[in-house]
Amino acid sequence: MDKDNKILEIVKQKFTEYLTANKCRKTPERYAILDLIYTDQRHFDMDSLYEAMNKRNFRVSRATLYNTMQLLLDCKLVLKHQFGQNISFYERAYNNDFHHHLICTNCHEIQEYKDAELRTVIQNKKIKRFTPSHYSLYIYGLCNACAKKEKAKKI
Numbered sequence: 001m002d003k004d005n006k007i008l009e010i011v012k013q014k015f016t017e018y019l020t021a022n023k024c025r026k027t028p029e030r031y032a033i034l035d036l037i038y039t040d041q042r043h044f045d046m047d048s049l050y051e052a053m054n055k056r057n058f059r060v061s062r063a064t065l066y067n068t069m070q071l072l073l074d075c076k077l078v079l080k081h082q083f084g085q086n087i088s089f090y091e092r093a094y095n096n097d098f099h100h101h102l103i104c105t106n107c108h109e110i111q112e113y114k115d116a117e118l119r120t121v122i123q124n125k126k127i128k129r130f131t132p133s134h135y136s137l138y139i140y141g142l143c144n145a146c147a148k149k150e151k152a153k154k155i
């Protein structure tokens with residue numbers, strides 16, 4: 001079994017445990033959504049997840065999608081982000097390499113930004129009268145393609 005399959009097995013197991021403990025139904029739709037998120041989605045919103053499900057010929061209602069995402073958030077298999085828009089974005093939480101996010105304010109592209117130095121600085125920060133558990137850092141600006149377009153406009 002390769003690494004990705006192994007992770008998929010682990011998250012399915014965790015999801016099953018959660019569904020059992022909370023007396024939720026273990027429907028094939030719920031597992032298909034989990035599978036999709038852990039196989040080929042990075043940062044996504046509900047609409048793109050809905051489309052991706054359809055592309056896989058797996059018809060699910062939006063209600064099922066929302067309700068499953070809520071379960072996945074509750075059992076911490078999925079993380080939710082608000083990247084400066086009104087839309088919520090999601091990404092897998094288990095075994096995801098830690099990263100910060102670079103968000104293009106023009107085309108809304110989201111890039112992962114891995115910077116060990118920055119991470120160490122933040123993790124080693126002592127904050128008075130506060131015990132941090134986790135944090136998120138979003139850096140807004142223009143992606144390379146948009147920056148080039150902006151530059152071209154000015155000439």
Ligand SMILES: [Zn+2]
Nearest residue numbers: 104107143146
């Ligand atoms: Zn851009």
Ligand SMILES: [Zn+2]
Nearest residue numbers: 043091099112
């Ligand atoms: Zn991310």
